[in-house]
Amino acid sequence: MTAVTSTSWTAPGDPGDEWHSPLYHAAVEQLGRAADLLDLDDESRARLREPRRSLTVNFPVRMDDGEVVVFTGYRVQHTLTMGPTKGGLRFAPHLSLGECAALAMLMTWKTALVGLPYGGAKGGVRCDPGLLSDHERERVTRRFASELVPMVGPDQDIPAPDVATGEQEMAWFYDAYSQAIGHAAPRVVTGKPVELGGIAARREATGVGVVEVAAAVLEHQGKAVEGSSFAIQGFGNVGRVVAERLQSLGGRVVALADVGGGVHDPAGLDVGAIAGWSEEHGGLRDCPFGRPIDSRQALTTECDVLVPAAIERQLTPEVASEVRCSLVVEAANGPTVPGADRLLAARGIQVVPDVLANAGGVIASHHEWVQARQRAPWDDRTVAEQIGARLRAATARVIETAAERNVDWRMAALGIAVDRVARAGRLRGVFP
Numbered sequence: 001m002t003a004v005t006s007t008s009w010t011a012p013g014d015p016g017d018e019w020h021s022p023l024y025h026a027a028v029e030q031l032g033r034a035a036d037l038l039d040l041d042d043e044s045r046a047r048l049r050e051p052r053r054s055l056t057v058n059f060p061v062r063m064d065d066g067e068v069v070v071f072t073g074y075r076v077q078h079t080l081t082m083g084p085t086k087g088g089l090r091f092a093p094h095l096s097l098g099e100c101a102a103l104a105m106l107m108t109w110k111t112a113l114v115g116l117p118y119g120g121a122k123g124g125v126r127c128d129p130g131l132l133s134d135h136e137r138e139r140v141t142r143r144f145a146s147e148l149v150p151m152v153g154p155d156q157d158i159p160a161p162d163v164a165t166g167e168q169e170m171a172w173f174y175d176a177y178s179q180a181i182g183h184a185a186p187r188v189v190t191g192k193p194v195e196l197g198g199i200a201a202r203r204e205a206t207g208v209g210v211v212e213v214a215a216a217v218l219e220h221q222g223k224a225v226e227g228s229s230f231a232i233q234g235f236g237n238v239g240r241v242v243a244e245r246l247q248s249l250g251g252r253v254v255a256l257a258d259v260g261g262g263v264h265d266p267a268g269l270d271v272g273a274i275a276g277w278s279e280e281h282g283g284l285r286d287c288p289f290g291r292p293i294d295s296r297q298a299l300t301t302e303c304d305v306l307v308p309a310a311i312e313r314q315l316t317p318e319v320a321s322e323v324r325c326s327l328v329v330e331a332a333n334g335p336t337v338p339g340a341d342r343l344l345a346a347r348g349i350q351v352v353p354d355v356l357a358n359a360g361g362v363i364a365s366h367h368e369w370v371q372a373r374q375r376a377p378w379d380d381r382t383v384a385e386q387i388g389a390r391l392r393a394a395t396a397r398v399i400e401t402a403a404e405r406n407v408d409w410r411m412a413a414l415g416i417a418v419d420r421v422a423r424a425g426r427l428r429g430v431f432p
């Protein structure tokens with residue numbers, strides 16, 4: 001028998017090459033800093049750095065004009081230590097395995113931070129959702145769901161809405177999965193329409209949660225939503241709810257933008273009117289309710305609180321040097337690149353990290369999943385109270401840990417989460 005050296009088992013290149021993407025490298029860098037803070041052992045670092053499972057699928061879909069187009073989709077599960085995995089499905093033109101790997105890791109930290117029994121996952125289809133008709137979107141979603149049948153399941157991996165997906169896509173996914181396994185399996189996705197076992201609170205939970213966390217942080221700083229000014233990039237599932245909620249609490253929304261354009265008014269925008277206009281015109285391009293701005297300008301508008309609520313990697317060092325606010329609340333996942341993080345800190349601008357700020361959505365999803373398991377509906381008020389309570393407790397813990405360890409809020413949040421997952425991993429041990 002020939003001796004096997006350790007290199008025989010190692011694929012060429014460094015670990016993590018398969019997942020190469022700027023966002024994945026940023027996620028690994030953040031994990032490394034949190035691990036240093038915790039003085040984490042090498043074994044735990046190695047186990048947490050790479051996703052446990054990933055699936056890439058290429059599948060054909062017949063378009064409305066009869067042409068067959070092959071789409072690429074991904075699903076990545078970061079850790080299986082904490083229970084089933086949980087995370088959104090997105091439709092995006094440049095989606096990659098590396099982006100899904102990074103976002104899956106972020107989901108692990110988010111669920112651990114707020115104490116949910118899940119590991120992180122993420123996936124989606126590489127496509128331009130704006131170019132798909134409703135029928136095409138349905139066929140893409142259903143075919144993708146059937147491709148994922150071996151990987152997802154109510155106690156395995158539970159998708160949810162993310163960028164450019166929502167209740168309708170979750171309904172199609174649920175139906176396609178149920179057809180494949182022969183019975184209804186409502187727990188396979190969350191973020192479903194209420195008629196199919198969704199919960200009303202899930203629709204707005206991410207945005208409402210962002211405001212809940214922002215309010216708790218402002219209160220800690222001796223300030224309040226009422227009387228503060230806010231600039232928001234992204235006007236979709238999350239950004240729109242954030243804007244509406246802030247305004248209803250007396251906040252002044254001074255800038256709003258989506259991918260096509262935006263508006264600015266230092267005296268405060270009429271969010272309701274802008275939402276109506278956006279719905280009617282399919283976005284904020286040429287919106288007449290304020291001075292026109294683009295989505296980058298929304299990030300550099302003078303305000304008290306900046307809320308990136310669109311996509312990842314928007315706050316680059318260049319943008320961060322022009323930001324004019326005292327607080328950033330990350331409603332989007334991964335909106336700040338590591339270099340920009342350091343620059344913001346040097347400028348005295350504090351950042352509420354994504355894993356805390358936007359955790360309201362996955363907390364509501366957990367309620368939806370538990371409700372389906374119990375087959376007994378919960379009332380909306382109980383769900384809303386429990387989401388708020390979990391977020392306030394996590395915010396207080398992050399602020400306290402940051403002060404104790406003299407680190408920023410991102411490192412405090414990641415430190416709490418990584419510690420929890422690493423401890424669980426050590427307790428479960430290594431199979432066999």
Ligand code: NAD
Pocket residue numbers: 161162163164165206233234235236237238239257258259260295309310311312331332333334358359361362
């Ligand atoms: P969405 O598709 O409903 O909205 C996205 C918004 O961002 C749209 O207004 C779009 O025009 C804008 N946008 C897209 N690309 C842009 C670009 N290049 N520049 C500027 N704006 C751009 O998505 P969403 O569900 O609101 O998600 C927004 C962010 O929040 C994402 O990072 C997502 O991962 C995160 N998030 C969402 C949820 C949820 O429950 N939907 C939960 C947690 C985190």
